[in-house]
Amino acid sequence: MNEFPVVLVINCGSSSVKFSVLDAASCDALMTGIADGVNTESAFISVNGSEPVKLARKDYEGALAAIALELEKRDLMSSVALIGHRIAHGGSLFSESTLITDEVIDQIRQVSPLAPLHNYANLSGVEAAQQLFPGVQQVAVFDTSFHQTLAPQAYLYGLPYRFFEELGVRRYGFHGTSHRYVSQQARSLLNIPEADSGLVIAHLGNGASICAVRNGHSVDTSMGMTPLEGLVMGTRCGDVDFGAMSWIAQQTGQTFEDLERVVNKESGLLGLSGLSSDLRTLEKAWHDGHERARLAIETFVHRIARHIAGHAASLHRLDGVVFTGGIGENSKLIRQLVADRLQVFGIRLDEQKNAQPGSAGERIISADTSRVPCAVIPTNEEKMIALDALRLGKVHLAAEIA
Numbered sequence: 001m002n003e004f005p006v007v008l009v010i011n012c013g014s015s016s017v018k019f020s021v022l023d024a025a026s027c028d029a030l031m032t033g034i035a036d037g038v039n040t041e042s043a044f045i046s047v048n049g050s051e052p053v054k055l056a057r058k059d060y061e062g063a064l065a066a067i068a069l070e071l072e073k074r075d076l077m078s079s080v081a082l083i084g085h086r087i088a089h090g091g092s093l094f095s096e097s098t099l100i101t102d103e104v105i106d107q108i109r110q111v112s113p114l115a116p117l118h119n120y121a122n123l124s125g126v127e128a129a130q131q132l133f134p135g136v137q138q139v140a141v142f143d144t145s146f147h148q149t150l151a152p153q154a155y156l157y158g159l160p161y162r163f164f165e166e167l168g169v170r171r172y173g174f175h176g177t178s179h180r181y182v183s184q185q186a187r188s189l190l191n192i193p194e195a196d197s198g199l200v201i202a203h204l205g206n207g208a209s210i211c212a213v214r215n216g217h218s219v220d221t222s223m224g225m226t227p228l229e230g231l232v233m234g235t236r237c238g239d240v241d242f243g244a245m246s247w248i249a250q251q252t253g254q255t256f257e258d259l260e261r262v263v264n265k266e267s268g269l270l271g272l273s274g275l276s277s278d279l280r281t282l283e284k285a286w287h288d289g290h291e292r293a294r295l296a297i298e299t300f301v302h303r304i305a306r307h308i309a310g311h312a313a314s315l316h317r318l319d320g321v322v323f324t325g326g327i328g329e330n331s332k333l334i335r336q337l338v339a340d341r342l343q344v345f346g347i348r349l350d351e352q353k354n355a356q357p358g359s360a361g362e363r364i365i366s367a368d369t370s371r372v373p374c375a376v377i378p379t380n381e382e383k384m385i386a387l388d389a390l391r392l393g394k395v396h397l398a399a400e401i402a
Ligand SMILES: Nc1ncnc2c1ncn2[C@@H]1O[C@H](COP(=O)(O)OP(=O)(O)O)[C@@H](O)[C@H]1O
Pocket: 013, 204, 205, 206, 207, 234, 277, 278, 279, 280, 281, 283, 325, 326, 327, 330, 331
């Protein structure tokens, strides 16, 4: 490794590449940024919150090349000791993070149809990084790994068992790296022992999911075989009656392919409001009297509360409800509306604590009289990815030397 090695963490999403450079010794972020609007005319890069700069090349390779250039400007290229990639779906092939080899890339490709918005983009990031950082060890960290502890009753669908046996149809769950990090932090914030603890985590971003964490392990989660099940999301519908989809297909003559696009890209907050998938836009629109924005937000909230309550049933005790993700960390409105619907648990937020800005970091937001504590914990998937990359990278380096 270099004298002051760093870990580059890459999260290639459906239209953006989020990246962080972390000090390998402390795992503190030295630099973060986003290349957004990938594969569109307006593709840009912004580093450490700076003004966006247009990308010369608009594709994933172009975005990764722009990130490499930013590292070069800061004389960091030769310090990159490891690259950690967020990979959404690992299927049943990967229950843990792994070093990336050609075989691993092939295996990730095999499961990619199950997370089409994410995995193909994730793989583009891996391939571009291999070109730009030749010889640097890369590590894959899967959203699905943390949920490998689900019991059959939590991961099976009520379908004929042969679909599971013959086709591997089952629930996997996603956002595992975030749920893993947030549940660890929550135990220290709320001062509860891992061995006897029960938490419900609400990761609310563009994609959104709930996770029940019992004694440090995921025991239930709202996403399924693909990242479509569960909550209403930015553009995804979440839970929907298959009978409704079949009815729509019969009435409109739309194919499975058409409907897959509708449920993944045209539904959720966007589809309900007819306005935007971005919660900030919808909150403002509601404030300005936009009725469908209000309806979209209230539907989003109702589903979150229903899933939080349902997930509590997988725990033996409820020590806390924790909000994270772009919405969970920043929207006092959503947190308040969700808490209002959880009165059955004796949950009450403290208005002032809930009104603190996202920049306030980890914080308890419930009233002292609340029967269950509620907290906000900013997620840090990048740190978890860097830690996994370092752990696997060290093992690999030791094996090379031996
Ligand atoms: N200050 C804020 N108030 C309300 N919503 C916010 C705020 N900041 C970000 N969001 C919302 O967070 C969502 C994006 O969350 P994020 O976790 O960044 O998504 P991703 O799944 O792409 O990682 C968007 O709906 C955005 O509007």
